[in-house]
Amino acid sequence: MPITSHAENPIIQTNFTADPAPMVYDGTVYLYTSHDQDDADGFKMVDWRLYTSTDMVNWTDHGAVASLAIFPWARQHNDAWAPQVIPRNGKFYLYVPISVPGSPKNVIAVAVADSPFGPFKDVLGHPLVGPKTGFIDPTVSIDADGQAYLYWGNPNLWYVKLNKDMISYSGEIHQVASKPATYQEGPWFYHRYSHYYMAFASTCCPEGIGYAMSDHPTGPWTYKGSIMDGDQRSTGNHPGIIDYKGKSYVFGFNYRLTFDETPIHHERRSITVAQLHYNPDGTIQKLPWWNRTGVEQIEAIDPYKRVEAETMAWTSKVKRPIDRPIDWVPGIKTAKGKAAAVYVTNVTDLDYIKVAGVDFGAPGAKAMFARVASGANGATMEIHLDSDSGPLIGTVDVPNTGGWQDWRTVSTPINGAVGRHDVFFVFKGPRGGPLVNFDYWRFAQ
Incomplete structure (x- = not known):
């Protein structure tokens, strides 16, 4: 439903x-x-x-x-x-x-x-x-x-x-x-x-x-x-x-x-x-x-078009651990490098972004592409439906691209993305530092 x-x-x-x-x-x-x-x-x-x-x-x-x-x-x-x-x-x-x-x-x-x-x-x-x-x-x-x-x-x-x-x-x-x-x-x-x-x-x-x-x-x-x-x-x-x-x-x-x-x-x-x-x-x-x-919501998000990562209905900003500095939360930054003018930055372990009302239709999505940059090792971006712990439809392994402004398009297979759902991008990786800069995403059938 x-x-x-x-x-x-x-x-x-x-x-x-x-x-x-x-x-x-x-x-x-x-x-x-x-x-x-x-x-x-x-x-x-x-x-x-x-x-x-x-x-x-x-x-x-x-x-x-x-x-x-x-x-x-x-x-x-x-x-x-x-x-x-x-x-x-x-x-x-x-x-x-x-x-x-x-x-x-x-x-x-x-x-x-x-x-x-x-x-x-x-x-x-x-x-x-x-x-x-x-x-x-x-x-x-x-x-x-x-x-x-x-x-x-x-x-x-x-x-x-x-x-x-x-x-x-x-x-x-x-x-x-x-x-x-x-x-x-x-x-x-x-x-x-x-x-x-x-x-x-x-x-x-x-x-x-x-x-x-x-x-x-x-x-x-x-x-x-x-x-x-x-x-x-x-x-x-x-x-x-x-x-x-x-x-x-x-x-x-x-x-x-x-x-x-x-x-x-x-x-x-x-x-x-x-x-x-x-x-x-x-x-x-x-x-x-x-x-x-x-x-x-007036109309659904089309996931098969490029969607800027800074498009969101909610972030986990208010749920960060009390000892985490305010700068180390999902944020927005103006780019001076190779990315678009604005991108998501300062994401750390267990932070998430919610995009509401994404309509995958039928037969649904088979892959997702994301534009990322990272100077960290071991970061992943899990893609869940309807909550940050909902059904897992794919996981992006975020590589160390060589620097926080060295942008690369990465992809992952998608399974179970059919119909209309809220989508949660959940970031995981070593604690204590930022994991990824995130520019945009797009699903494919």
């Missing part, structure tokens, strides 16, 4: 991520995030990352697509806060709140790329707006008539009309005279059918997700209630809302991975997702706090 695969919250485990900014483009969800450093106590954020998915369960890590370094006029040590990206006229516009030397106030900057994967480049050499109190958390949407609106703010809500070039604005900056009840920060502005929505992080702290509606892009905004109440397990929140393949989703974050490691609060957040439901009048049905079991 085929299994029904679901996301596991949080959906990203190889980095601490926050401030989700999903964008639907050309059939794919592009999830831009801020990034809490592994050793963060308070906020420690210097770059913005990108993850993609076509099934809402498995997410592919594309690394950092921008950092504070692309704005050399900005302070470089912390303020890579909540981003949003929007496409227009074949280009992609990244809006971010950052800070400048000599001013305690934030500004909003814009960078432009020819691809959703970047590289994003600063085209102004100075802020788009600011400095002014509360200039954080930009959100942007383009109306049906082509007019773009940029909103932002904590604790007040502000907006301005962007010009068609998306890097300048016309008219005055407006403060919303009557902001929605419970509004705190993190606005997410969008329109759906005839309604305009302003979702936001509400009533700090802890923050839930509230929302307001309007018949016009500039309000007035009528508070409609809570999408999700706050919870003591999470001081903050930040919504991102999309429609995708006939369903609606809301992204946010919690601190689950942090608290799996320590009871001490640190600003090390993790992005989550839930399905959203609208009533016939456009209002939004209230959700419980983020469940560990997330949304249902």
Whole structure:
């Protein structure tokens, strides 16, 4: 009987991520995030990352697509806060709140790329707006008539009309005279059918997700209630809302991975997702706090096409022995050698990667190919179905390829891979060091 695969919250485990900014483009969800450093106590954020998915369960890590370094006029040590990206006229516009030397106030900057994967480049050499109190958390949407609106703010809500070039604005900056009840920060502005929505992080702290509606892009905004109440397990929140393949989703974050490691609060957040439901009048049905079991998979993974190793639904990061350093877990690294731009690294004995909902069909797979590099001896990669101890369908003997950037394609016979299953790649080998760098995989019939 085929299994029904679901996301596991949080959906990203190889980095601490926050401030989700999903964008639907050309059939794919592009999830831009801020990034809490592994050793963060308070906020420690210097770059913005990108993850993609076509099934809402498995997410592919594309690394950092921008950092504070692309704005050399900005302070470089912390303020890579909540981003949003929007496409227009074949280009992609990244809006971010950052800070400048000599001013305690934030500004909003814009960078432009020819691809959703970047590289994003600063085209102004100075802020788009600011400095002014509360200039954080930009959100942007383009109306049906082509007019773009940029909103932002904590604790007040502000907006301005962007010009068609998306890097300048016309008219005055407006403060919303009557902001929605419970509004705190993190606005997410969008329109759906005839309604305009302003979702936001509400009533700090802890923050839930509230929302307001309007018949016009500039309000007035009528508070409609809570999408999700706050919870003591999470001081903050930040919504991102999309429609995708006939369903609606809301992204946010919690601190689950942090608290799996320590009871001490640190600003090390993790992005989550839930399905959203609208009533016939456009209002939004209230959700419980983020469940560990997330949304249902939309479509299966095709194993007979190349799949990047950094595409995963879950990793064993949170199950590492307590004495194992944080760097020695399945992770993602940007390559400078012969591999693709991003690959899995720092895997050690008994670590695993889960890929949800892989459809082998019938008669099923007979072989698997993997692109690997290793400077270790005695490493193997077991392939299991449905759990890390489920049926074993094949074992890859990982050779010492001569170095961690000396890539080689290896293969193994496969037996028993028929129908739809979750697939677990379980790494085994000598303890005390990394075993393999893993670039991509592909099954064959």
